Amino acid sequence: MPEIFINYRTGDCEQAAVTIEHDLSRRFGRERVFRASKSIRPGDNFRDGLSAASSGSRVLLALIGPNWLTARDHNGNLALANENDWTRVEILNAMRSGARIIPILCGRTMPRLSAASMPSALARLADLQSLRYDTGNAEADLNRLAAELVDFVPGLVDRTAEQTEEPSGVVNSNSGTVHGSLTQLRDQYGGFTATFHGPTGPVSTGSGDQQVVYGDGNAYIDGKNSDGINQSFGTKREPEEDR
Structure with missing residues (x-):
């Protein structure tokens, strides 16, 4: 009814x-x-x-x-x-x-x-x-x-309502098999592009205010970057080392 x-x-x-x-x-x-x-x-x-x-x-x-x-x-x-x-x-x-x-x-x-x-x-x-x-x-x-x-009306749902989500402060991306975490971006104001060229880099990013902090598989960007970022994800683990 x-x-x-x-x-x-x-x-x-x-x-x-x-x-x-x-x-x-x-x-x-x-x-x-x-x-x-x-x-x-x-x-x-x-x-x-x-x-x-x-x-x-x-x-x-x-x-x-x-x-x-x-x-x-x-x-x-x-x-x-x-x-x-x-x-x-x-x-x-x-x-x-x-x-x-x-x-x-x-x-x-x-x-x-x-x-x-x-x-x-x-x-x-x-x-x-x-x-x-x-x-x-x-x-x-x-x-x-x-x-x-x-x-x-109980159970009535407007199926045309837009589903909006708040943007996340951290974007995590993996390219291929990566052991550890790769944090690309925190607060973004404007456009940001990251291209991954294999598990050991390089990582090419667009221009903008970026700062580069190096670590094992970790990149935090907050400052200017125009030449790209070369990253290393540390020594690749053999399958038997995984826990």
């Missing part, structure tokens, strides 16, 4: 619903995000599908645009006042199941909901903290929404 249900009204926030669903599906997987026209297969009973998904989701995103409150049904009555209105039914299903409901205000100037302007059954929506989705700030708004969902 999809953990995230996207609730919206036809004719209000439809494009936003598509954009948000595509972004969340890309991050979390298509099977974890429900949007009716994508998730209900041809020939399936849409009533059963909507009821099951809205009741079984962990988070319902209620997309609210300029026509959400004022939309009318085919009889000319206020749509939200109709007990069979699917936008209303889906929200109430999520409320009864204990799902987290997040109002998404679509547009930069869309005001917060007012309890007085809604049917009493939906009035509690006005007290729920909302998020905003604005096409002019789409990337930041989608990132914020995704981050919140990761916190709310």
Whole structure:
């Protein structure tokens, strides 16, 4: 069962619903995000599908645009006042199941909901903290929404998140079989290139502030070097000497 249900009204926030669903599906997987026209297969009973998904989701995103409150049904009555209105039914299903409901205000100037302007059954929506989705700030708004969902849904992982690692202060490299350690570089500011020409050297490095300290298989560079470094790694051990 999809953990995230996207609730919206036809004719209000439809494009936003598509954009948000595509972004969340890309991050979390298509099977974890429900949007009716994508998730209900041809020939399936849409009533059963909507009821099951809205009741079984962990988070319902209620997309609210300029026509959400004022939309009318085919009889000319206020749509939200109709007990069979699917936008209303889906929200109430999520409320009864204990799902987290997040109002998404679509547009930069869309005001917060007012309890007085809604049917009493939906009035509690006005007290729920909302998020905003604005096409002019789409990337930041989608990132914020995704981050919140990761916190709310156990096991949800944003697979598009960049994996960044702090650079290490020491770089260790081995060329061929080297007994002992070779420390190339500690703090680097700018580019650094090292070329190894066999286990006994020479080692050619690029220019920069480098200092050369010689030892058995150990080079610490901090000063200027333009002519290269010739290194020796000591006497090669025979296999039986290894411990």
